[in-house]
Amino acid sequence: AQSVSQHNHHVILSEAASLELGCNYSYGGTVNLFWYVQYPGQHLQLLLKYFSGDPLVKGIKGFEAEFIKSKFSFNLRKPSVQWSDTAEYFCAVKKVGGNKLTFGTGTQLKVEL
Amino acid sequence: NAGVTQTPKFQVLKTGQSMTLQCAQDMNHEYMSWYRQDPGMGLRLIHYSVGAGITDQGEVPNGYNVSRSTTEDFPLRLLSAAPSQTSVYFCASSQNFDSVIEGAEQYFGPGTRLTVT
Numbered sequence: 442a443q444s445v446s447q448h449n450h451h452v453i454l455s456e457a458a459s460l461e462l463g464c465n466y467s468y469g470g471t472v473n474l475f476w477y478v479q480y481p482g483q484h485l486q487l488l489l490k491y492f493s494g495d496p497l498v499k500g501i502k503g504f505e506a507e508f509i510k511s512k513f514s515f516n517l518r519k520p521s522v523q524w525s526d527t528a529e530y531f532c533a534v535k536k537v538g539g540n541k542l543t544f545g546t547g548t549q550l551k552v553e554l
Numbered sequence: 555n556a557g558v559t560q561t562p563k564f565q566v567l568k569t570g571q572s573m574t575l576q577c578a579q580d581m582n583h584e585y586m587s588w589y590r591q592d593p594g595m596g597l598r599l600i601h602y603s604v605g606a607g608i609t610d611q612g613e614v615p616n617g618y619n620v621s622r623s624t625t626e627d628f629p630l631r632l633l634s635a636a637p638s639q640t641s642v643y644f645c646a647s648s649q650n651f652d653s654v655i656e657g658a659e660q661y662f663g664p665g666t667r668l669t670v671t
Contacts, residue, residue, distance in 0.1 A: 450594075473657035484644070487659040490659070531596060531597065535657060538655055542597075
């Protein structure tokens with residue numbers, strides 16, 4: 442069975458700091474990878490996704506993620522965070538050909554002014 | 555488009571009570587699913603449906619029933635609530651099963667926070 446690990450449960454940054462949130466998955470086959478974000482009081486929405494091709498994918502609001510197959514990782518990055526990035530971030534994986542989306546436990550990001 | 559809507563937003567139940575969490579979407583999506591979100595466990599798939607009249611179990615189906623009589627609605631029923639079902643429940647939809655297979659985005663509702671005492 443596939444699983445997703447997000448090792449940083451809570452992250453606190455100052456505005457303009459750089460962000461990197463870790464995501465590792467365990468599954469031996471080909472996968473689709475996602476990052477979802479949940480802003481306070483709002484529903485989950487897709488930040489970015491990787492299907493195939495260029496392992497560096499760019500999403501909304503200046504976020505990007507890099508798929509490193511050899512490390513089974515899909516870390517989320519942003520060069521300069523803003524207060525409005527305060528949210529919970531979920532990494533998710535789905536095996537190609539399957540419909541089951543497996544989520545990580547989430548990382549709560551707080552950006553301080 | 556309202557997207558995916560869920561009612562109620564909050565609910566408190568006593569152990570043994572039953573209730574139905576409502577989910578509706580107005581995007582004509584064939585694929586709908588229910589997740590529960592628990593601290594330290596992420597989101598876990600409860601049940602899903604690939605179209606009206608067709609449902610299947612996800613990762614944690616015990617204690618929950620679903621049905622899909624229309625494309626728009628996908629209610630989740632708790633027949634006899636237990637404290638272990640205290641959670642936040644999310645409904646999600648996507649265009650169809652093939653789109654989910656291909657990794658298309660799933661659209662999530664705002665969630666229902668359920669407490670069972």
